[in-house]
Amino acid sequence: MKDAIYNITSGEPRKLVQSTFWATLESVARLLPAVIAFYGIFELFESYQQNRPLNTRLFLYLILASVVWFAVQVLISTLAYEKQYTAAYDVSEKGRTKLANHLRKLSLGFLDSRDPGDLTTMMLGDYALLESAISRLVPQALAAVILLVLAFVSLCLIDWRMTLCLYAMLPIVLLVVKGSNILMKKLGGRHIQAKVDSASRLQEYLQGIKEIKAYSLGGQQFARIQQAFDTLRKESIRIEGVLGPVVMVAISLLRMGLPILVFIGSYLLAQRSLVESVFLVFIVVASRIYDPFTTLMINYTEMRYALISGERIMEIRNQPEVAGTEELNEDYTIRFTDVGFSYKEEPVLQKINLEIQPRTLTALVGPSGSGKSTIVKLLARFYDVQTGVIEIGGKDLKTVNPENLYSHLSMVFQDVYLFKDTILNNIRVGNQTASFEEVVAAAKKAHCHEFISALPDGYETLVGEGGSTLSGGEKQRISIARAFIKQSEIILLDEATAALDLENEAGVQQAIKNLVADKTVIVIAHRLKTIMKADQIVVLDKGTIAAKGTHQELYQTCELYHKLVDMQNEATNWKFSKG
Ligand SMILES: Nc1ncnc2c1ncn2[C@@H]1O[C@H](COP(=O)(O)OP(=O)(O)OP(=O)(O)O)[C@@H](O)[C@H]1O
Structure with missing residues (x-):
């Protein structure tokens, strides 16, 4: 449980404290109408049994309490909503940033071993699941557990036999849930893998679109995507088909507590070992007590997903960074x-x-x-x-x-990557603090000043992701300019x-000669x-x-x-x- 919460919050379990507090308060507030209703019904019952007029003042108070409850409920729900979502987006923003920073420090060997869509899915999809887990699912689940325990203790003080009836099916429900965990782990893992494969095939398809066009690979490559999407569809249906019934069975089993309560309660009433008012209390409580648990079960599949996502994220976060001091x-x-x-x-x-x-x-x-x-x-x-x-x-x-x-070190590699930014900033990759004049000087030495100046926006020209708007030679000269500005040994x-x-080769050879002098x-x-x-x-x-x-x-x-x-x-x- 501790590990699960640690993983779901991507290492920040404390962020759940406030959210859970507000979710519990909200759940308690939702129970209050049942308490108000109970007092009303109780008074009706008592006045009828004692053959006396109704206590109208009590009903006035109950109406007033309902109005106050409504205002308090709105306030608590608003605050709970705000606290829960703030915590969730906070955790995911920090988590994504930490993960991105960590990825940069991992060995390429590890990154090579991952599917290309895997990390993108993790950054976007897995964190989106964690957002909904932190904002809603986990606080609600914890609130449901807290509420069930609190209700159990308080109801035992009134009548332990009736309380046991109310909770009679809980152990069986917990066994069903535990059993479904193994299934969920297997199916959930396969479902996530299918999502990752779909993302990877799509990424591969888009990145290789030029080759696909040039070599007429459309059908073949498209078939790979289609197959990935088809597997995703099958896995999604499989998981819903298996876990849906498990959830329904768990909810129905728990609600069996109500007929057991009526049956045993009636027996105890007949035996005169239970007073009518207590019986009434339990009937009213039973109408609401299962609600948080029902929500918990409905959200259960989603929560298990969040747990798998949390585990995936923490697996990467726990990968050792390239060491050295x-x-x-x-x-x-x-x-x-x-x-x-x-x-x-x-x-x-x-x-x-x-x-x-x-x-x-x-x-x-x-x-x-x-x-x-x-x-x-x-x-x-x-x-x-x-x-x-x-x-x-x-x-x-x-x-x-x-x-x-x-x-x-400066590196001028064959496959130059330019960021989706201005040419100026792309050269500044070599030295973030370089002035404009220094960038221009480096560009001149790298023989790229001329073509940059000829562009309508000059150094402020935006280049596409990967430098797609520039020719191979132009990109390479920008990468030489980066190395110039870095001046490493x-x-x-x-x-x-x-x-x-060919035309530029002599010039660039000269640029490289300048670059490598004394290096x-x-x-x-x-x-x-x-x-x-x-x-x-x-x-x-x-x-x-x-x-x-x-x-x-x-x-x-x-x-x-x-x-x-x-x-x-x-x-x-x-x-x-x-x-
Ligand atoms: N990331 C990688 N994963 C697995 N094998 C790799 C990887 N990179 C290179 N190799 C393999 O390592 C061997 C050496 O590759 P390397 O790129 O160092 O050779 P090279 O001499 O630079 O080749 P070239 O002149 O074609 O670029 C090759 O057999 C190559 O297939």
């Missing part, structure tokens, strides 16, 4: 010692031994899939190595604070010139002519280092490198001087 010093010597890594079971890198001196340019070359990008990703600590160690300035990367590491370039048109640079180069002057070229083959050296050395001694260069010569008709 050490700060890098001024020494930027990079050393890989016996590094081994695999994304899944298959090893992708084995026994990587490499030293990169500060302010040198190291190029990684090798056939596709040989592990070049993985080396760069390990250095950027997107993943932690599984064997061996990577050090910068003698510090094991695993012990370095990731934020500190990123402050010393280590630069990781992944196919930095891949998306550039420690690791570049993944597919076009080998760009790295001929590298201080060190590392040739990778099937996850191991085949050879290291300068261009001249490798061309003469490394067969694979020789082959790669010759292949490119042929492909690009590039005249290459062998001297």
Whole structure:
């Protein structure tokens, strides 16, 4: 129970105290008309039995009490509504923000293992369920339990036998509910998975819409979405079909307490072991006492969902963040010692031994899939190595604070992501505090000032999500501008010139030259002519280092490198001087 509440409130159980207090007060207030009615009926009964006139003054008081009750009820309901919803939106806003912040600090390995729609569903759908659980379902459920316990204790003081009749079916109802929990866990999990799959297929469909059009995949991809939606429909019907009857049975069973009460009560009356007024009290109470519990049962399925959502959220929240507290010093010597890594079971890198001196340019070359990008990703600590160690300035990367590491690294990757924001702010990603002049200077060095200035809104131009309104080359130059403005000591370039048109290539090559001057640079180069002057070229083959050296050395001694260069010569008709 404690865990359930902790999960539903996504770690903030205290937020439920106020909501539950108000929900209980509201439920108690709803019982008051029954008390007022009881006094009226009781007086009718007594006056009839004692053969005396009705106490009209009492009825006046009861009418007055009804009016006061109405006003108080409205006030309490309004306040309860406000408190409950404020708490719910507060918890979900803080929870979403915390989760988003936490996601940023998780390893990419963990994020890769999740379905793309999963986290979106969690942020939107799961938190929406928690909102309704915190605002309504849980406070009402807790209020129902509190009320049942309070009523039990007070009614026992009047007549314990009648109280037991009223609650006679409760143990059986609790057993039914407990039994349905196992079913709900299984079906609820499958239902949520079906929702996640639908969201993922939809996201995949929208993201790949260009490929779907280009390769006429409409039917095939659409069938995948259709299947996901169909599974969702089946799971939704299954869960309603199974849990609906369980809820109805539980409510009906509990209400069986009323006929038991009438039956036993009549017997006790006949035996003269019960007075009529007490019998009356119980009949009146029985008309309202089951209401909160009925609401609880009707909301039960939704509440179980909220619980599953809470568990899903807490599972991510409990994932360890990429750890490390050490700060890098001024020494930027990079050393890989016996590094081994695999994304899944298959090893992708084995026994990587490499030293990169500060302010040198190291190029990684090798056939596709040989592990070049993985080396760069390990250095950027997107993943932690599984064997061996990577050090910068003698510090094991695993012990370095990731934020500190990123402050010393700039990355220009193949798939540049631009945020749905102005170009100015997209360049400022490299340095949030950069002035407009600094942004322009960086853009000039990255050879993108010209095309930005030609846009109608210049640096204030909004780019689409992912940078969809700019060409590949333009996006890449903006990412180079980001790196310029960051001015970090280590630069990781992944196919930095891949998306550039020939016309701009020379200019951008010059920009990169400026960028990397006096920096420690690791570049993944597919076009080998760009790295001929590298201080060190590392040739990778099937996850191991085949050879290291300068261009001249490798061309003469490394067969694979020789082959790669010759292949490119042929492909690009590039005249290459062998001297
Ligand atoms: N996220 C991932 N999950 C699982 N396997 C991966 C992942 N990323 C890469 N791999 C695999 O790891 C191996 C090395 O990939 P990597 O991207 O490092 O090679 P690369 O030399 O950079 O290739 P390319 O030149 O084609 O970009 C490949 O077999 C690839 O399929």
